[in-house]
Amino acid sequence: xxxxxxxxxxxxxxxxxxxxxxxxxxxxxxxxxxxxxxxxxxxxxxxxxxxxxxxxxxxxxxxxxxxxxxxxxxxxxxxxxxxxxxxxxxxxxxxxxxxxxxxxxxxxxxxxxxxxxxxxxxxxxxxxxxxxxxxxxxxxxxxxxxxxxxxxxxxxxxxxxxxxxxxxxxxxxxxxxxxxxxxxxxxxxxxxxxxxxxxxxxxxxxxxxxxxxxxxxxxxxxxxxxxxxxxxxxxxxxxxxxxxxxxxxxxxxxxxxxxxxxxxxxxxxxxxxxxxxxxxxxxxxxxxxxxxxxxxxxxxxxxxxxxxxxxxx
Numbered sequence: 014x015x016x017x018x019x020x021x022x023x024x025x026x027x028x029x030x031x032x033x034x035x036x037x038x039x040x041x042x043x044x045x046x047x048x049x050x051x052x053x054x055x056x057x058x059x060x061x062x063x064x065x066x067x068x069x070x071x072x073x074x075x076x077x078x079x080x081x082x083x084x085x086x087x088x089x090x091x092x093x094x095x096x097x098x099x100x101x102x103x104x105x106x107x108x109x110x111x112x113x114x115x116x117x118x119x120x121x122x123x124x125x126x127x128x129x130x131x132x133x134x135x136x137x138x139x140x141x142x143x144x145x146x147x148x149x150x151x152x153x154x155x156x157x158x159x160x161x162x163x164x165x166x167x168x169x170x171x172x173x174x175x176x177x178x179x180x181x182x183x184x185x186x187x188x189x190x191x192x193x194x195x196x197x198x199x200x201x202x203x204x205x206x207x208x209x210x211x212x213x214x215x216x217x218x219x220x221x222x223x224x225x226x227x228x229x230x231x232x233x234x235x236x237x238x239x240x241x242x243x244x245x246x247x248x249x250x251x252x253x254x255x256x257x258x259x260x261x262x263x264x265x266x267x268x269x270x271x272x273x274x275x276x277x278x279x280x281x282x283x284x285x286x287x288x289x290x291x292x293x294x295x296x297x298x299x300x301x302x303x304x305x306x307x308x309x310x311x312x313x314x315x316x317x318x319x320x321x322x323x324x325x326x
Contacts, residue, residue, distance in 0.1 A: 160220070255296060
């Protein structure tokens with residue numbers, strides 16, 4: 014029988030033991046050289062790099078997920094924008110149709126109003142309404158916007174043009190009636206100022222019918238004593254009329270001459286405008302020899318009146 018504790022032994026050959034001992038001794042000698050501080054730091058750096066790489070991989074996955082979500086959102090936005098673009102296009106077409114309709118309606122109504130306003134009874138009825146002053150104010154704004162939006166070589170035979178001409182024609186007819194002149198001078202002087210300003214804004218040779226109507230309305234207002242004094246004192250008017258005397262359209266020249274003739278009928282207004290009239294004389298003299306017979310006749314009459322005024326002075 015063996016005891017409670019028995020030692021177990023392993024038989025090793027001496028040669029193997031010596032070889033093992035040699036290897037152990039070599040490891041004791043070389044291991045410290047290998048496992049130095051640099052190696053440990055390198056191992057630590059490697060562990061840090063591996064940890065950072067894992068974090069970057071996680072960040073990359075997160076970025077990829079966000080990119081996919083953003084791409085999906087972008088696709089949805091494109092689809093929504095496309096749908097909105099379709100709606101905007103439809104609304105723009107509807108707006109154009111509504112503008113065209115309103116322009117056609119305004120053109121028809123203002124043309125009718127222009128036609129019926131040539132009767133004094135109608136003018137009195139118009140002036141007796143609550144919205145008359147507002148109508149004239151809107152008319153001035155409409156005509157002004159039309160002039161400012163004119164493009165070069167724009168077709169003037171349009172519904173918008175007829176709309177504006179209807180407004181200007183109505184105002185001209187109102188100014189042709191005594192009570193209309195009173196109303197314009199008492200309540201619509203801003204309209205008259207806008208009228209004079211537009212004469213300088215409209216390009217030479219364009220909107221001839223509109224300019225003629227403006228000149229006719231100013232002529233009608235000049236029949237009013239107060240209107241005559243107000244127009245005569247308006248700064249820059251005569252310089253604009255001087256330019257209109259060189260306009261290629263004979264009707265514009267004719268009505269410019271008529272307005273000048275009306276302005277100098279009164280001695281006091283002639284005295285105020287005398288220096289400006291000297292600047293106009295060469296153009297008036299030129300028109301007395303060329304242009305339509307009506308223009309030549311009007312220019313000749315005006316020259317005679319000016320000569321007579323010079324003699325009287």
